[in-house]
Amino acid sequence: MSATTFRFGEGNPQYDAQGRLRHLLSTEGLRERELLQILDAAESFLSIAHRSVKKTPTLRGRTIVNLFFENSTRTRSTFELAAKRLSADVLNIAVSTSSASKGESLMDTVNNLMAMQVDGFVIRHPEAGAAHLVARHLGDSALVVNAGDGQHAHPTQALLDVFTIRRLAGPIEDRVVAIVGDVLHSRVARSQIHALSILGCPEIRVIGPRTLVPEELSALGVHVYHDLQAGLRGVDVICALRLQRERMESHRLPSLDEFHRRFGLTPERLQWAEPGALVLHPGPMNRGVEIASEVADGAQSVILQQVAHGLAVRMAVLTILAGAAGGE
């Protein structure tokens, strides 16, 4: 499809003309039944992981490209493993953004890969909207999964988080969830908020200093707190976020230590939440900054389960999107 045939402003680009989910770009605007379909499919894939033969033939003959313009260990490797366990051929391409900025544009890279007859892209890019751009240009010709675009969205991370909450904390409709840390710059937090809202979470809180958790975030339907103790009261699930070192350089925080003093999750502060509240973190963690090791490795932490769930959720996403392409 050439660059001039699509038009902007025609609704949510992750759906095709028939309203089927064709790409996964954001959790925003997903229908509840689609979200549940992914989570239910992930349940069945989770059991496969415990079999001695871990493969299914679902994507046999298909080629999935992992196109990563940013570093990633967890997301890239679980997407790779997910595609392989579905019997797809996988091509991993890591493009350093510095070389991309010198030469080929994102769309040229994608078009070259399309010329090799690939069936899907898993894209991570430092700029918001990159996966949308690719999806708009490709239309129905290949599936696109957003594996993180700038500060905008990271839908599969949010899906694995809600999957984890549903499995380990019970029905989302009765759980109070708090997201703690640098919400403003977090694609994970944005995607979590939309996914939790769609699944009927009665109360979503965001907690952090005003420089990282501005009042305007309430536009997303969340309750804003700048005090950890008040914010954690009555909370069943705590999602910690990774704090980037750049936030110090841009003067949003005076120091990592002071952030830890105000908002770091320690065993004592965990007592402020409901007893047994779950602790999630998308990784990679800064131990001693947003989370103390005692919490990260403690009984309430489900951080490693998240990784296992991530694999199942990504298998579910690839299967469902490929199914919509008519291959099933």
Place this chain on the structure above:
Amino acid sequence: MHRIIRNIRVMDPGDGFDAVTDLAIADGRIVARRPLPTDFTAEEVLDGSGLIACPGFVETSFQAHTPGHGRDGDLASELCAAVAGGVTQVLLRPDTQPMADTPAVLQEQRVLADRLALAKVHLSGAFTSQLQGAALTEMASLAEAGAIAFGQAKEPVPSAALLRLALSYAADLGLPVLLHGEEPELAAHGVMHEGRLSIRLGLTGRPAAAEQIGVQRDIAIAALSDCPIHFPHLSTAAAVAEVAAARQRGEPVTCGVSIHHLLLTEQDVGFFNLHAKILPPLRSTAERDALRHALATGVITAISSDHSPWGVDREGMTFTQAPFGIAAVEWLLPLALRLVDEGVVDLMTVLSLLSVGPAQALNLPAPSLAVGATADLCIFDPESYFTVEPARQWSRGRNLPYGQWELRGRVRYTLVEGRVVFRG
């Protein structure tokens, strides 16, 4: 060449004349309204039934990428677009490549514009070297090379001290200065309005307060130098209020607004719609309504298309990478007629905001259709409806959010000094 246009509704915001009449044009001037002199013979007689004639429009912010590489348009393609939109005078923006901060660039623009002989091309010199706001340009030399104004295109002048000196220096030359009022650090890296949608999309925003502070500061500094200044594209109620207050104090400050800020809002960015990425950014509905109100009350005196063409290369860029701008000069009038249809202002006021107001801001003679006036005309059919097809426009720009919009008011003829430069 002598021409007669018969039975045309003449609307002249210069003197308020509005009647169906005949117009006689000779030697580049309007020589008579009905009754025509009996001895007047014409080589061409145009039937103006059902059409409206008004003064040609004056565009205060026109990017033609000349000099430049041409892929995004050049003076020829963009002036064709301008006359197709009924625009008879344009002021070239100085943010060309290389920038218009030396007389040589202006001389090149002059030669090319004269050869094309489409719309009248006015030149602006860069107000500061490389538009960086760090050093003065040779403003007297730029004026000698034909600059009728100095401008900063889309760049603020970060240093208040340098702004003061540059305005004082410009005041000697008696030419207006066009400023982009915005506090640069507050707006740094912003690609859209800071608000609910920028939060949703994870894009860096430019707060409305940055424009207010920038405009407030620029006005206060201009008051120290008595240099006339014009803000060609304001986007916030607060900034417009600063201009209104300065005008009340009698300071020589005017402001304009782009048609896009009057019709669109931040919501048009939707899911990373590049075509809605402009500078200043599209704001909230409340800001748009305040701008509309300021048009009606006469605080804003000019409407611009802020013509900024970008070709197909831009379509493959991410929202953050893509340069700012919309190319829609050829639909300026039909877009502005939406304001009439929505009851914001009446037709005569719109025509004034497109011609008289911008000319005043640039210190140009007031456009007029009175006898003796230069025959720069736009003749349009207010009842012809059409659908905007971005791929089929004269401009080489493909960056406009109006694709498939149903508009009315096709331009039928554009005349510059009595010559027909466009027939639609």
